[in-house]
Amino acid sequence: MFADFFTLRWRNSANSCLLNDVSHISGVRQAQKQQSRRALMDAGLRLLEHQNLSSLGMREVTREAGMSPAGFYRHFRDLAELGVALVEESLASLHAMIRSALAEQGDAEARIDRTVEVIAGHVRDHRAHVRFLARERHGGVQPVREAIAAELRRFAEEVAGALGAQPVSEGWSPEDVRMLAELYVDHMVSTAAAFLDAGSEGSDESESERRIARTARTQLRLIGVGRVHWLDS
Amino acid sequence: MFADFFTLRWRNSANSCLLNDVSHISGVRQAQKQQSRRALMDAGLRLLEHQNLSSLGMREVTREAGMSPAGFYRHFRDLAELGVALVEESLASLHAMIRSALAEQGDAEARIDRTVEVIAGHVRDHRAHVRFLARERHGGVQPVREAIAAELRRFAEEVAGALGAQPVSEGWSPEDVRMLAELYVDHMVSTAAAFLDAGSEGSDESESERRIARTARTQLRLIGVGRVHWLDS
DNA sequence: CACTTGGGATGACAAGTGTTCGCTGACTTC
DNA sequence: GAAGTCAGCGAACACTTGTCATCCCAAGTG
Structure with a gap:
């Protein structure tokens, strides 16, 4: 859906980020990935209204984001x-x-x-x-x-x-x-x-x-x- | 099971402090208790240098204080x-x-x-x-x-x-x-x-x-x- | 079209959690 | 000195946690 935009955007960027290296694939795929990433961050932000980062659990976050526990690692190494x-x-x-x-x-x-x-x-x-x-x-x-x-x-x-x-x-x-x-x-x-x-x-x-x-x-x-x-x- | 004790204890005292009411016994006993309480608080304070309260575990605290998990409840209801x-x-x-x-x-x-x-x-x-x-x-x-x-x-x-x-x-x-x-x-x-x-x-x-x-x-x-x-x- | 890629789901693992229970033994009181 | 009190212990409970190997299947490729 954002395919052209993203490929244009990312193809020649010297990407330093280990995870979320997304420069070589293109199209719906990474749009979905980015969407999941956003879901995780939003879930985290929502949970962090009543607790702090170091007491947050990744299971908690993935649950809130409607995702399986292991999925977290595709986006972040750590909390x-x-x-x-x-x-x-x-x-x-x-x-x-x-x-x-x-x-x-x-x-x-x-x-x-x-x-x-x-x-x-x-x-x-x-x-x-x-x-x-x-x-x-x-x-x-x-x-x-x-x-x-x-x-x-x-x-x-x-x-x-x-x-x-x-x-x-x-x-x-x-x-x-x-x-x-x-x-x-x-x-x-x-x-x-x-x-x-x-x-x-x-x-x-x-x-x-x-x-x-x-x-x-x-x-x-x-x-x-x-x-x-x-x-x- | 502690019914008689508690009723006796609480009936006619306008008691606001549930735990750590120490006014009626005297001597070595409560000195020891106070000492344990201090140990717990010191342990907590020590652990809190690298994390925050909501990520602290009571087992962690009692361990640091050299005490069994259950002992915590004699002093505090909660973290x-x-x-x-x-x-x-x-x-x-x-x-x-x-x-x-x-x-x-x-x-x-x-x-x-x-x-x-x-x-x-x-x-x-x-x-x-x-x-x-x-x-x-x-x-x-x-x-x-x-x-x-x-x-x-x-x-x-x-x-x-x-x-x-x-x-x-x-x-x-x-x-x-x-x-x-x-x-x-x-x-x-x-x-x-x-x-x-x-x-x-x-x-x-x-x-x-x-x-x-x-x-x-x-x-x-x-x-x-x-x-x-x-x-x- | 078959074929690779790689997010995500599943299920299991050990390790850790809060909480409760009955018990013991030193202290306090009569 | 006998009876009563209670701080602390160890074991057990029903969880939750982070992490991983594994499989599944939609998206991308030639």
Whole structure:
């Protein structure tokens, strides 16, 4: 069904992935395989809403995905490998969020409002991904933890770049810009996590969500005030 | 079969603690029991350095503690109950840290320095506890998660009280003091977590530790600048 | 068209799990 | 010192788990 697309797409790609090497066959076959892979990842993501990666069983995942236990090995060597795949996916969507937060225009106040809105929207739309990241950021699976930490560092660099270009940051040392970026990223993560368990704790969801948004905005405003008075201190 | 005992035991006591009610016997007996309880908790804490609570097995714990599987039930109903006990312990030590951070004297600069030092020292001395909190804060075991969240809220209140008493906060609305307190607590947690995996990633531990301390200090200073200029904005 | 390829299903394996049971022997109380 | 209490033990239970050799059959190939 996607045959032409996939062959076109994959034929001349120097494929490094051991499993899921799919470059030499083509057509319905790998479309199905990719579909099974997606089914496994979705099943995993669904199960991970109520537990964490290291307590997940592969039988559990295959059962949820409607597949036999052995089928798992055709796609992933490990559950850790599935975890890393999920990290990549989750971080891609998070990256998109950060970009759109950075791209905001207007005065400081409007940018803050839009940023917090973007975060809230992202948590609403990608709840499973965000929860997964929050859980596994300090979780028990080392490669997953490292992947998340590395990507968050890259985000901080990106934010630092954007902040450095703003007129408010004139005269700042690179280290100071960097620490400001880290502060923003940490705050973003904290806020996202707060939105997360505001939605899942039941009782008056939208009210506590508004409360979190208000707090986050005020905090960002405070940091902003610190920024404009940073050099005269 | 234990009918008579239990009815006698429970009938006229407004007893809230089912297990580990130890008030009526005395001497060597309960000292031994408490010792076993400690052994279980220590074993759990040791095992939790490389995995999270929901993937922990009780057989695993009892084995590590040098005890038979059935012995576990004399102390905890669940692994979740063990988890909650560990939360209480961990939060007690964290509470002590926060108090001593709040009690700092001197000008703002000196207080920031000492605060960051206190955090670093606490992570060094209670690594297992801190890691446990970081892991289970967003982990898969609901009661544990809630216990941590509730206590962190209480900490924020305490910090808010202390901040409100400072002369810098004159004219602030209670909500703003509160959001500032939350910002501080979040920052404290983030910093502690950063110290944590600075120590465990190997390569030049004390250098990256210093880097984190420097960043944290600068961030606190920035927030402080925001504080003093908050009202004129 | 026959023929190869390779996802997926099946069934079995050992090893591990949570939980319950009755028992023992050291402590406590009368 | 006899009777009562109960923390911890070892065995047994009914599972679930990861892994593998094996077979099946639709998709791809010449």
